Amino acid sequence: MRRAIELARQAEGFTHPNPMVGCVLVKDGKVIAEGFHARPGEAHAEAMALKEAGENARGATAYVTLEPCNHYGRTPPCSHGLIDAGVARVVYGMRDVNPVAEGGAEALRKAGIAAELAPVEVRAECAALVRPWVHAMKCWRPWVTAKLAMTLDGYTATPSGESKWITGPEARRRGHDLRQRTDAIIVGSGTVLADDPGLDPRPEGRDVAPSLKVVMDSGLRTPVDAKLLATPGPVLIIGHDDADHDRASALEAAGAEIALLPGADGRPDLKEALRYLHSRGLVDVMIEGGGTLLGAAFDAGVVDEVWAFVAPVLFGAGRPAIAGRGPESLADAFQLTKVETETLGPDILVRGLKERT
Numbered sequence: 314m315r316r317a318i319e320l321a322r323q324a325e326g327f328t329h330p331n332p333m334v335g336c337v338l339v340k341d342g343k344v345i346a347e348g349f350h351a352r353p354g355e356a357h358a359e360a361m362a363l364k365e366a367g368e369n370a371r372g373a374t375a376y377v378t379l380e381p382c383n384h385y386g387r388t389p390p391c392s393h394g395l396i397d398a399g400v401a402r403v404v405y406g407m408r409d410v411n412p413v414a415e416g417g418a419e420a421l422r423k424a425g426i427a428a429e430l431a432p433v434e435v436r437a438e439c440a441a442l443v444r445p446w447v448h449a450m451k452c453w454r455p456w457v458t459a460k461l462a463m464t465l466d467g468y469t470a471t472p473s474g475e476s477k478w479i480t481g482p483e484a485r486r487r488g489h490d491l492r493q494r495t496d497a498i499i500v501g502s503g504t505v506l507a508d509d510p511g512l513d514p515r516p517e518g519r520d521v522a523p524s525l526k527v528v529m530d531s532g533l534r535t536p537v538d539a540k541l542l543a544t545p546g547p548v549l550i551i552g553h554d555d556a557d558h559d560r561a562s563a564l565e566a567a568g569a570e571i572a573l574l575p576g577a578d579g580r581p582d583l584k585e586a587l588r589y590l591h592s593r594g595l596v597d598v599m600i601e602g603g604g605t606l607l608g609a610a611f612d613a614g615v616v617d618e619v620w621a622f623v624a625p626v627l628f629g630a631g632r633p634a635i636a637g638r639g640p641e642s643l644a645d646a647f648q649l650t651k652v653e654t655e656t657l658g659p660d661i662l663v664r665g666l667k668e669r670t
């Protein structure tokens with residue numbers, strides 16, 4: 314099952330709106346075939362492994378990270394595929410939460426195939442693999458990771474706005490792992506105006522899924538020659554309903570797609586924007602900054618995971634990494650759980666998930 318998880322991860326960043334899934338077929342103690350879900354519309358993990366095994370699948374055990382699907386979607390049901398191939402036993406890592414696809418284990422059992430959940434330790438790993446997908450399926454919005462790069466005292470720029478290179482190269486490289494995973498990189502228009510980031514979804518020539526570059530830009534202030542419009546990958550600018558239509562046309566001509574959404578105080582509502590991204594099939598998104606957008610995200614309670622890169626530098630004053638209203642009381646503070654820390658050259662990364670009470 315661990316190998317199946319490893320296989321599933323090979324398509325990290327490419328599978329949305331579908332989950333990452335891996336499958337290993339074992340017979341007489343030997344792996345006879347492997348599969349993973351590479352892209353929506355392409356074969357499911359089980360189908361890929363069954364194809365590789367051919368006739369040899371008869372009597373084998375299938376280890377799948379997710380319960381085999383039971384529906385005719387973009388591809389035929391894997392439950393039928395496993396039954397037709399004569400597989401003897403199916404071990405799966407977690408139940409399918411997709412109401413359209415569920416019921417595979419039951420169908421297998423009805424056909425006389427032993428279908429069982431994997432041991433509990435492995436189940437946790439399989440659940441972690443598709444955590445954003447499960448969240449998106451249940452909450453109708455993508456999983457949101459807030460990425461912070463800041464000084465030891467929580468600033469992201471000096472009082473005059475200088476912000477380049479707070480963290481070192483190791484931290485930046487690690488940050489790109491997050492970009493690889495996510496379906497969209499979201500920034501605020503303030504960041505575009507101040508830093509003109511490229512948000513290059515293919516840093517260091519890695520084969521990374523072309524994440525959607527999203528700018529939250531109420532008044533469509535993004536310049537038509539912004540760097541992010543020139544780097545690879547599509548750009549979506551989300552403005553407010555009242556935004557100027559000539560600006561919208563100019564940005565469209567520069568290659569951006571524009572979505573205008575309602576919201577109070579001339580700003581598109583962040584929850585609305587996330588629902589919109591979900592409706593486009595996005596499952597796992599990250600907010601890169603700046604402080605105003607991150608503040609709005611924390612205040613709106615939409616952050617699910619945090620990656621905080623902290624450099625051993627202090628400013629004493631400056632632009633805070635998160636500039637929102639903050640919690641009303643200590644009890645309302647954003648508490649992380651499943652915390653992991655990494656040392657990256659002189660910097661540290663603290664990451665964790667939002668504790669849900």
Ligand code: AOF
Nearest residue numbers: 331334350357358382386387388411414
């Ligand atoms: C996958 N890959 O390997 C497995 C999935 O988009 P469809 O019609 O191919 O179906 C997607 C659903 O199938 C998905 O939401 C999940 O419930 C189920 N299993 N999906 O994309 C796979 N095994």
Ligand code: ZN
Nearest residue numbers: 357382390391
């Ligand atoms: Zn399937």
